[in-house]
Amino acid sequence: MSTPVVLYEQEYEQLKRVITRLSADANAKFVFLVDKNGQQIAAHGEMLNLDTTSLASLTAGNVAATDGLAHLIGERGFPVLSHEGERDNIHISIVAARVILVVIFDERSSLGLVRLRVKRATAEINGIFESIDLKVDSERNMGMALDSPFAEITEADIDALFS
Amino acid sequence: MTFINYASREINCKIVYYGPGLGGKTTNLQYIYDSTAAQAKGKLISLATETDRTLFFDFLPLDLGTVRGFKTRFHLYTVPGQVFYDASRKLILKGVDGMVFVADSQRERMDANIESLFNLELNLKQHGYDLMKVPYVLQLNKRDLPNVVSMADLTAELQRKGEPVFEGVANRGVGVFDTLKAVAKQVLLELRKASGG
Numbered sequence: 267m268s269t270p271v272v273l274y275e276q277e278y279e280q281l282k283r284v285i286t287r288l289s290a291d292a293n294a295k296f297v298f299l300v301d302k303n304g305q306q307i308a309a310h311g312e313m314l315n316l317d318t319t320s321l322a323s324l325t326a327g328n329v330a331a332t333d334g335l336a337h338l339i340g341e342r343g344f345p346v347l348s349h350e351g352e353r354d355n356i357h358i359s360i361v362a363a364r365v366i367l368v369v370i371f372d373e374r375s376s377l378g379l380v381r382l383r384v385k386r387a388t389a390e391i392n393g394i395f396e397s398i399d400l401k402v403d404s405e406r407n408m409g410m411a412l413d414s415p416f417a418e419i420t421e422a423d424i425d426a427l428f429s
Numbered sequence: 430m431t432f433i434n435y436a437s438r439e440i441n442c443k444i445v446y447y448g449p450g451l452g453g454k455t456t457n458l459q460y461i462y463d464s465t466a467a468q469a470k471g472k473l474i475s476l477a478t479e480t481d482r483t484l485f486f487d488f489l490p491l492d493l494g495t496v497r498g499f500k501t502r503f504h505l506y507t508v509p510g511q512v513f514y515d516a517s518r519k520l521i522l523k524g525v526d527g528m529v530f531v532a533d534s535q536r537e538r539m540d541a542n543i544e545s546l547f548n549l550e551l552n553l554k555q556h557g558y559d560l561m562k563v564p565y566v567l568q569l570n571k572r573d574l575p576n577v578v579s580m581a582d583l584t585a586e587l588q589r590k591g592e593p594v595f596e597g598v599a600n601r602g603v604g605v606f607d608t609l610k611a612v613a614k615q616v617l618l619e620l621r622k623a624s625g626g
Contacts, residue, residue: 270430270431270432270433270620270623271430271431271432271433272433272435273432273433273434273435273436274435274436275435275436278434278435278436278437279436301432302523302524303430303432303443303523303524304443304488304504304524305432305441305504307434317471317472319471319472319490320471320472320474320488320490323474323488323490323504324474324488327476327485327486327488327520327521330520330521330523331485331517331520334516334517334520415433415440415496415497415498415499416440416496416497416499416617416620416621416623416624417621417624418497418621419496419497419617419618419620419621421614421618423496423497424496424613424614424617424618426494427493427494427496427501427613428493428606428610428613
């Protein structure tokens with residue numbers, strides 16, 4: 267099976283800072299980061315009752331379907347998707363080839379402003395994921411098992427989940 | 430692909446229900462949704478056609494509780510079973526941690542089961558996975574119908590690697606949680622293996 271994706275506290279805080287600033291700079295209502303498999307990584311914004319789990323899964327589905335379309339016509343992918351609604355709009359972009367940055371905005375912002383601010387944030391997010399990779403690689407090279415909470419899981423622990 | 434978030438102390442795993450059209454994949458998720466406490470589940474999302482056939486996927490996030498201080502969350506997906514939706518079916522398999530194959534026990538669906546299983550192996554391979562190594566459970570569904578193939582014959586035909594096999598009547602919940610539990614267990618034990626435990 268593939269190696270798990272890992273997110274550490276330090277990098278999570280850095281990502282959170284980047285999307286918080288992006289949200290302010292772009293006058294956005296909501297910004298969130300989700301991995302390509304539909305797992306939410308970080309979120310920031312004013313839409314309090316938003317179902318972010320569903321949003322993450324549907325975003326990943328949307329990106330996967332659009333990637334499929336791109337491949338059919340011989341494109342490598344469509345790195346930016348934009349959906350325009352009556353009140354709210356969604357701007358979706360692929361970062362570091364594996365995470366999806368989503369910005370929800372209304373008439374207080376504009377597509378141009380969002381694109382501009384997303385570009386800067388993208389470079390920063392790229393850097394953060396590179397440092398996560400380095401960390402994981404160096405721990406692996408030093409023969410250190412990642413400090414996984416599952417290293418000592420027992421069958422009894424698992425059975426307890428279903429009791 | 431499992432996602433371990435040390436900041437929020439959460440682990441997310443992805444389980445996909447596969448199988449021929451009208452075999453009961455969505456019904457499995459619907460039963461889990463209906464019989465789970467509100468605080469343990471998110472919304473059940475179904476991207477379906479007007480006639481309630483799965484078009485892209487169904488999705489149900491499920492909180493199973495805490496293991497070693499980490500909130501354990503499973504994201505359950507179904508694929509569209511109909512043969513011509515293969516392109517979208519393949520997309521759902523990306524990043525999968527565990528698989529459930531929901532077979533239709535009716536005699537006339539035997540060929541459809543075999544075709545779907547073959548399709549699963551092929552699509553997994555295209556994502557770089559090997560069915561032999563992926564946590565996997567076989568559910569023989571619709572056992573309450575009159576024209577079913579015997580468990581022994583179905584198992585002989587469909588079991589690939591000694592995986593756990595469960596009888597199911599998904600619309601009444603028979604075998605639904607046993608199946609989920611068996612695949613979740615394999616996924617978590619796989620995580621233990623990956624972390625050197």
